[in-house]
Amino acid sequence: MTYNTNNMEFVTKMEHDIEASGLPDAVKHKLLANLLLLKSKKVNLLITGATGCGKSSTINALFNADVSKVGVGVDPETMEIEKYELGNLVLWDSPGLGDGKEADNRHAKNLTAKLLERDADGNPLIDLVLVILDGSSRDMGTSFELISNVIVPNLGEDKSRILVAINQADMAMKGRGWDRVNNRPEPALEQFLQEKVESVRRRIKESTGVDVEPIYYSAGYKDGDAPQRPYNLTKLLYQIVHYTPKEKRTIYANNINRDREMWKDDDELKDYRNSILDDIVESISDCAETGAEIGESLGGLFGSAGRTVGRVAGRVVGGAFGAVKSIAKSFFGGLFGW
Known part of the structure; x- marks a missing residue:
């Protein structure tokens, strides 16, 4: 759809x-x-992460696309991976691991099938995989398992097709250290987030041999009538655009959220x-x-x-x-x- x-x-x-x-x-x-x-051309962006990491809020913030209203389909070859089409931008929303052994095996199989899928020219269908981590959680073991055992082994030769982003930066220290007036981390929280980024980078390198450049951000949220603007959303968009094949980057132009408050x-x-x-x-x-x-x-x-x-x-x-x-x-x- x-x-x-x-x-x-x-x-x-x-x-x-x-x-x-x-x-x-x-x-x-x-x-x-x-x-x-x-x-x-079409850009195919696969977004995955554990339940509660903020995939839907990230999609809505970046692309001004309320996923509850966007045309939704389910890939018949990889059930449970939802497909959102915004013109020539195709978003694939896949569950991560952490839903139990049986569900995890099913999710891993579906993800593997999607990563191995080819387009009409014989190239990998998925241009980029965005793995979203929950910055408010200290236990990222299932997410690292997803990256190490499912995603990286099925990327083929081009390992640059993976991005890792840590959402909910504002809740990384249970809400402490976040300047809500200026919508940014205070120095202690900023140092904590930088250390988390380095820890994630190092752990992925040690387990897969792949260099990634994780970033931290907040997709924002609405608390009653008081919305919190995103933080570092422009940085996240930059990485997505930059690591998309050059000949396809223009496709994002019409899909970028036009609400200036987001950026x-x-x-x-x-x-x-x-x-x-x-x-x-x-x-x-x-x-x-x-x-x-x-x-x-x-x-x-x-x-x-x-x-x-x-x-x-x-x-x-x-x-x-x-x-x-x-x-x-x-x-x-x-x-x-x-």
Whole structure:
């Protein structure tokens, strides 16, 4: 089933702007050829984690898709893995382990089948696996078992297709150390979370030989009439976009949550907003032959209106950076309807 979203709006606008530009025909043809390929692409994102880790709240926060309303299907080959389609973005919501031996065996079998599934071109169907850990729990043994015994062994050669994120950072010390006014961890909690990230990274490396870069975040929640905004959601989105195959990153453009409140609070260690833009632009221009650097005010994407986000770096053919800049200004600047 399909959720009614106009996923091709971004690509359609880009096509129009390129056609209307004064670029040489050869340049137009190359960029339009890239866009034509994008129309046939799908991103398949598999999300798994133990019960209560916050998979649904994470999906809703990132993609503005209330999973109770999104078109839902069940894969006939892997029963119990729910499928949500948002245009060309396909989300697979799979139970993790921890529901009892019989259920765990069934979940492991279903996950293995999905990870081994191939698309029409013979490539792995799943582009990326997001494993969500419960940051409020000290016992992550079942999640490590899931990663070590099920996910990593079935990723094939490309082990970079796994992301690990620790949700509910605000509850990591049972609610202590969380600055609710500024929606961020206080120093003691921040150190605790960094130590947890390092512990998770080290444990996965020791058991699988795979290097991961776990992050901590909070998907947010609504407590009565008082919602708590997410924290580090932009960082999580950056990792998802960055580790998606380059030729598919643009697919996220129309599915990003347009509520600006969702993207306000991050750890400020990196300009994740600008990095997301870099990666999405690279999705269009990756096959180009020459380089260009674009610096432009993008109308405050992920921030206050008119904010200068900074450079959007893209490899483009000849003068095609002008078209990319135009689209960035007109589309991304209003991505959240500001």
